[in-house]
Amino acid sequence: MAKKTSGRGQRDLTVKVKTARGRRLSSTRWLQRQLNDPYVKRAKDEGFRxxxxxxxxxxxxxxxxxxxxxxxxxxxxxxxxxxxxxxxxxxxxxxxxxxxxxxxxxxxxxxxxxxxxxxxxxxxxxxxxxxxxxxxxxxxxxxxxxxxxxxxxxxxxxxxxxxxxxxxxxxxxxxxxxxxxxxxxxxxxxxxxxxxxxxxxxxxxxxxxxxxxxxxxxxxxxxxxxxxxxxxx
Structure with a gap:
């Protein structure tokens, strides 16, 4: 997992997920979507399941x-x-x-x-x-x-x-x-x-x-x- 930087003094906060050996591409896409979903983060922060x-x-x-x-x-x-x-x-x-x-x-x-x-x-x-x-x-x-x-x-x-x-x-x-x-x-x-x-x-x-x-x-x-x-x- 890596965070790519872009622009002077700015960071692109989109989380990139590499496809691990044995992991399907669809699983990788799902994981990347979850990691970048603001509602997932908000649910965690606010204590929702x-x-x-x-x-x-x-x-x-x-x-x-x-x-x-x-x-x-x-x-x-x-x-x-x-x-x-x-x-x-x-x-x-x-x-x-x-x-x-x-x-x-x-x-x-x-x-x-x-x-x-x-x-x-x-x-x-x-x-x-x-x-x-x-x-x-x-x-x-x-x-x-x-x-x-x-x-x-x-x-x-x-x-x-x-x-x-x-x-x-x-x-x-x-x-x-x-x-x-x-x-x-x-x-x-x-x-x-x-x-x-x-x-x-x-x-x-x-x-x-x-x-x-x-x-x-x-x-x-x-x-x-x-x-x-x-x-x-």
């Missing part, structure tokens, strides 16, 4: 669904960045005096390190009865169901797109079962066309549906986020 925390932060700044007192379920919550953002915003840790106290439930197939103010459960949310468990843990219906899930990459763009849309559809089905009337569903999808049926279903069940690419989403990524608000029950 990943740069994805800024995506939900930016979405909530615009659409204001993480309100004090809200009951939130985060599907596929690992490593926990979205839960970290939700905790102070819904006041599930009770840190905001005079504000209603919410609940944050994180659900994932894998074990997730504890998060102060959130309740983490290891569960396959597609299993029968998962919706009843979620409502039991929340102490009632959810105000917000959110998902940043992505299937493991196959290397085939259309296959990966179909997989993530299928995950989003499954998350939406759970949301339909657990959301309170007027609730919000937020999920990651990939642009590619197969999500049309999902969009149509969301527009049928919610008052407002928006598709957004937040500033912290990498420009070379095809991801976008659907924000469906005003669940009709």
């Amino acid at each position: 990943g740069r994805a925390a800024f995506k939900i932060m930016e979405l909530d700044d615009k659409y204001e669904f993480l309100r004090p007192g809200a009951r939130v379920v985060d599907l596929g919550c690992a490593p926990g960045g979205w839960c970290q953002v939700a905790v102070p915003r819904v006041n599930s840790d009770g840190s905001r005096a005079g504000k209603p106290q919410g609940r944050v439930i994180g659900v994932d197939l894998q074990e997730v390190e504890p998060i102060a103010g959130a309740e983490i459960h290891q569960l396959d949310f597609m299993e029968p009865g998962a919706d009843d468990l979620v409502k039991e843990w929340l102490g009632g219906p959810a105000d917000v169901v959110m998902s940043d899930m992505a299937a493991s990459s196959s290397g085939h763009k259309q296959t990966d797109h179909n997989r993530i849309v299928a995950l989003c559809e499954a998350a939406a089905e759970l949301a339909f079962d657990v959301l309170v009337e007027g609730g919000t569903f937020v999920a990651k999808v990939l642009q590619g066309g197969a999500e049309d049926s999902l969009q149509a279903e969301l527009k049928r069940r919610f008052d407002k549906v928006a598709n957004v690419k937040p500033p912290s989403s990498r420009s070379d990524s095809s991801e976008k986020f659907v924000i469906a608000q005003g669940f009709r029950g």
